[in-house]
Amino acid sequence: MMEAWSPTIVAGAGPKYLAIVKALAEDIRSGRLAPGARLPPQRALAKHFNVDLTTVTRAFNEARRTGLIDATAGRGSFVRASKLPSSGTGLLAPSPSGSIDFSMNMPPQPAEARLAQRIEVGLSRLAAAPGFLDRMQYQDSAGNMADRAAAAEWLGRRLGPVAVQRVLVAGGAQAALSAALAAVLKPGNDLCVPALTYPGLRMAAERLGARLVPVACDEEGLIPEAFLECCRTQRPRALYVVPTLDNPTTATLPAARRVRIAEIAREHGVTIIEDDAYGALPPDAPAPFAALAGDITWHIATLSKCVSPGLRIAYVAVPGTNAAVWLAAELRAINMMASPLAAALASEWIAEGELDAIVAAVRRENGLRQAVAAEILTGLDFRSHPCGHHLWLQLPDAWQRREFAAHARQLGLSVVQSYSFAVGPAPEAIRISLGAAPDGETLQYGLSLLANLLTHPPGAISTVV
DSSP states (O other), X not given: OBOOOOOOOOTTSSOHHHHHHHHHHHHHHHTSSOTTOXXXXXXXXXXXXTOOHHHHHHHHHHHHHTTSEEEETTTEEEEOSSOOOOSSSSOBOOXXXXXXXXXXXXOOOOGGGOHHHHHHHHHHHHHHSTTHHHHTSOOOTTOOHHHHHHHHHHHHHHHOOOOGGGEEEESSHHHHHHHHHHHHOOTTOEEEEESBOOHHHHHHHHHHTOEEEEEOEETTEEOHHHHHHHHHHHOOSEEEEOOSSOTTTOOOOOHHHHHHHHHHHHHTTXXXXXXXXXXXXXXXXXXXXXXXXXXXXXXXXXXTTTTXXXXXXXXXXXXXXXXXXXXXXXXXXXXXXXXXXXHHHHHHXXXXXXXXXXXXXXXXXXXXXXXXXXXXXXXXEEEOOTTOSEEEEEOOTTOOHHHHHHHHHHTTEEOEEGGGTBSSSOOSEEEEEOSSSSSHHHHHHHHHHHHHHHTSOGGGOOBOO
């Protein structure tokens, strides 16, 4: 029998197709829609919601892709036979897939992005182009001029016009970050960092012998007055900052704070190392530091967090041509060059508009996953952003981070504890990354197990091991 499903969607809560998917997920989880229930025809739902048919079709496509429904040509759409797990009470069981990775902060790979197909087509085009074998030779450590020009075009959309001589292509953000630190700092120099900061930065700075100076932050990110105090008392050489969708806290620095921090850095002779790994994801992110103070900013933008870590491509905009020479020398010492094939593919995608389409698909998938997380983790203390693929969760008072992570591991769930990010005392918090889960059903199952753990004190948890 066809289910008379006619929910209300909330106006102003984002794209209407996502609101339909969210309403569908809520009704499945609550039991208002039973497993196997047949959904109304898409035309009927379009009339009910007063939207175009294409909006409902898009919602159903997303619902299929995230594991909420099944569809059979000629028969219709049905709620999947396996009911979503409850996040309320009951016995906790390990993940049926063996493990669910909430620790690796990578973008999801939605079917809509057609990544495999785009790689296949892009490489075929490159292989058929004249001079392809030249691409397979050793390249300049800064990248060849064609790839640097493509990078300048990509970066210029957020930074404004940037001379190609100031842009380099690196083999991933970690290599670029290590090279930038080596070019800017000497052993013993002070480097200001947020009190919770990216572990890869910590490793690179410690290997270099730099001293990390924590700067206080709040829910909006780095506090300008705290940075000013550090400048007055510590005389740092540089400041490291993730200005948009901070890792791990998800904070995005407001435009006014960016302007003030840039003013303070200029006044005190501090170089800004801007790790803009997530800057391409929010369409409304404030201007990067490199757009405000390009003469003192080393800007790093990786494709690993908005496309795929498999590309190992990052673009770097430096303050001037001398800085470009220094950075190229450090990149050569670290990993010789970025993969010419990956760099050429990325350039091809930029020229054809493919990179924009992939980023847009990742952004939409992040929105869906964050909506699922917000629903399952309702009532818990966490920060997130609809365009990002991680969230930062403060543990309830009953839990300590090590104990919680150990219980999660028993269930096949991996999370990152706050001590991995802390420069100084670590809060009782964890980072949960949503991108590595292969599909919506796995994501929902894993988050439900986490929510179940979080809403029960340790002594009340029974696990099947």
